[in-house]
Amino acid sequence: MHHISTPLVSKALSNRGQHSISYTLSRSHSVIVEYTHDSDTDMFQIGRSTENMIDFVVTDTSPGGGAAEGPSAQSTISRYACRILCDRRPPYTSRIYAAGFDASSNIFLGERAAKWRTPDGLMDGLTTNGVLVMHPAGGFSEDSAPGVWREISVCGNVYTLRDSRSAQQRGKLVENESNVLQDGSLIDLCGATLLWRTPAGLLRAPTLKQLEAQRQEANAARPQCPVGLSTLAFPSPARGRTAPDKQQPWVYVRCGHVHGYHGWGCRRERGPQERECPLCRLVGPYVPLWLGQEAGLCLDPGPPSHAFAPCGHVCSEKTARYWAQTPLPHGTHAFHAACPFCGAWLTGEHGCVRLIFQGPLD
Numbered sequence: 507m508h509h510i511s512t513p514l515v516s517k518a519l520s521n522r523g524q525h526s527i528s529y530t531l532s533r534s535h536s537v538i539v540e541y542t543h544d545s546d547t548d549m550f551q552i553g554r555s556t557e558n559m560i561d562f563v564v565t566d567t568s569p570g571g572g573a574a575e576g577p578s579a580q581s582t583i584s585r586y587a588c589r590i591l592c593d594r595r596p597p598y599t600s601r602i603y604a605a606g607f608d609a610s611s612n613i614f615l616g617e618r619a620a621k622w623r624t625p626d627g628l629m630d631g632l633t634t635n636g637v638l639v640m641h642p643a644g645g646f647s648e649d650s651a652p653g654v655w656r657e658i659s660v661c662g663n664v665y666t667l668r669d670s671r672s673a674q675q676r677g678k679l680v681e682n683e684s685n686v687l688q689d690g691s692l693i694d695l696c697g698a699t700l701l702w703r704t705p706a707g708l709l710r711a712p713t714l715k716q717l718e719a720q721r722q723e724a725n726a727a728r729p730q731c732p733v734g735l736s737t738l739a740f741p742s743p744a745r746g747r748t749a750p751d752k753q754q755p756w757v758y759v760r761c762g763h764v765h766g767y768h769g770w771g772c773r774r775e776r777g778p779q780e781r782e783c784p785l786c787r788l789v790g791p792y793v794p795l796w797l798g799q800e801a802g803l804c805l806d807p808g809p810p811s812h813a814f815a816p817c818g819h820v821c822s823e824k825t826a827r828y829w830a831q832t833p834l835p836h837g838t839h840a841f842h843a844a845c846p847f848c849g850a851w852l853t854g855e856h857g858c859v860r861l862i863f864q865g866p867l868d
Contacts, residue, residue, distance in 0.1 A: 507628065508538045527605075527613040527660060529621045529629045537629050547591045551606035552695070555585035559609060566697035567849045583697040586613070588637045588658070590687070600687045600702075603662045604637040613660065620674050630661040635671050635696035638835055639664075639685070646690025646707050648806045648824050652832040655694075655841075658685050671696060671838040694835045701846075703802050712807035714799070718743075720810055721797055729755065731766035732864040733784055738766055740820075743799050750794040755863075758783040759815035760790030762859040767794070779816075790854075793818040795861070796847075803829075803846040812858050817850040820861070830857030 511534050525541040550561045566581050586606035593599045605613045615621050621631030637658045643651040657665045657677060662685040666677030687693075689707030693700040703711075712720075725739040739753040750756075755764050763785050772781055781792035797810055798821040808822030814830070830852055833841035843852045852858070 508540070510536055510538060522609075522611050525607055525611045527615070527629075529615050529631060530617050530619075531621070532617065539629055544591075546594055548594060549589055549591050551586065551589045552693075552700070553585050553587040553606050554581055554583045555608075557585075557609055559607060559611075560586070564695060564698045564700070567699075581697060582635055583695050584633055584635065587633070587695045588693070601662055601685045602637070602639060602658055602687055602693065603685065604633045604658050604660050615660065618674065620668075620676050622676070624661075628661070630659050630663060632657065632659055632665075632668075632676055636668065638667070638694040638696075639687075640692045640694075640832075641683075641688050642690040642692075645688065646703070646805060647710065650690060650805055650828055652828070655833075655835065656680060656683060669839070671835075692832075692834070696835070699834050701803065708802060710806075712801050712804050714801055716807050717797065717799060717801060724810060727863070727865065729764065729863040729865065731768075732763070734766050734768060736766045738764070738863075740795070740797050743797070755795040756792060757795050757813055757818060757859070757861060758788065758790055758792055759813065759818070759854065759859055761786050761788045762813070762862045764795070764861055764863050791816045795820050797821075798825075798847040800847060810861075812860055814845040814847075814850070814852055814858050815854045815856075816852075817845045817848050819845050819847040821847075823860070826858040827856075 527539045529537045531537065551559055552562045552564060553560045554564060556563055564583060566583055586608055589603050589606045591601050607613055615631045619631055619634060621629065624630050638655050639658050640655045641653045643653050655667060657667055659665060664680040664683040664685060666680060668675060668677050687702045689704040691702040693702060721740050729738045731738060737753065738755040741751040741754060750767065756767050757764050758781065761783050763783050779791045780789055782789045793816060795813055795818045798819045804821060805825045805828055806822055808824060810820045810822065812823050812826035813820045814826060829846045830843050832843055834844050836842050843857050844850060845852060
């Protein structure tokens with residue numbers, strides 16, 4: 507650790523083979539901490555930058571799925587958002603740290619960044635928009651429950667959240683928690699939320715073959731539209747999510763009654779998507795159903811019995827209830843539950859609905 511008065515002429519900052527973190531305390535005073543190579547770990551970096559030192563490039567996700575577009579959609583994800591250090595030996599423990607090294611192998615925390623001296627005389631700090639982590643209670647399984655969101659520092663320490671995303675005052679140190687990633691840990695980079703899965707955890711997740719078998723089993727039951735009496739069928743994922751198929755199931759997301767598509771029952775005084783269910787008379791959005799096809803997002807291989815509201819993505823009951831109860835950071839200090847398959851914010855009392863299919867009359 508070096509205390510210097512002219513940061514730009516420091517050898518540590520100009521040497522690309524030397525990783526270092528620079529903490530700018532004032533225009534005339536910086537602290538530079540040098541790092542040495544570790545033969546026991548591998549470092550992976552995540553950020554918005556497409557430079558070679560970033561291993562995983564991420565872009566902002568807008569509610570409803572896809573990357574945020576347009577000139578007004580300025581990214582809030584850091585170019586060098588975070589880094590993950592993975593042990594090379596079993597059990598391959600992985601730890602997350604805020605900020606990543608740039609092309610010069612440096613991390614710069616400017617005057618405005620939250621930074622401080624630790625009790626043992628070292629330095630630590632937070633990035634502008636922060637790196638938030640949430641470890642699920644009970645792991646990522648059928649018994650999972652959402653955990654508490656925390657902020658991770660540049661040195662990997664765990665803190666309670668700041669009053670707002672970019673506030674200069676840090677939260678309180680949480681001494682009994684660590685930066686070790688667990689199966690199902692969520693990493694929020696202020697614009698995109700990542701799900702960390704482990705090989706052991708993915709062994710319990712459904713496979714794409716299982717998801718396809720569930721689709722075929724659901725179609726083999728020959729569900730019918732209770733009004734039009736036409737047979738409904740989930741389309742093959744190979745077809746892609748384009749315009750809904752003629753046999754596509756549609757759902758009234760307030761009650762869960764599944765129908766085929768029809769053009770009546772509109773309640774335009776309530777909004778363009780509002781329809782009245784002909785079975786129970788509840789008025790609400792009427793949307794096509796799509797089977798969720800990302801197996802890593804599923805808690806269990808249960809049957810596709812529930813749909814997220816209002817997007818219509820279908821998955822098992824436990825998967826739907828878990829994500830509907832999991833608040834994801836949004837903006838400076840807001841939280842919203844979102845569909846894990848498309849990013850749409852969930853609505854309604856529960857965020858998801860149990861699907862009610864009409865069986866064949868014969």
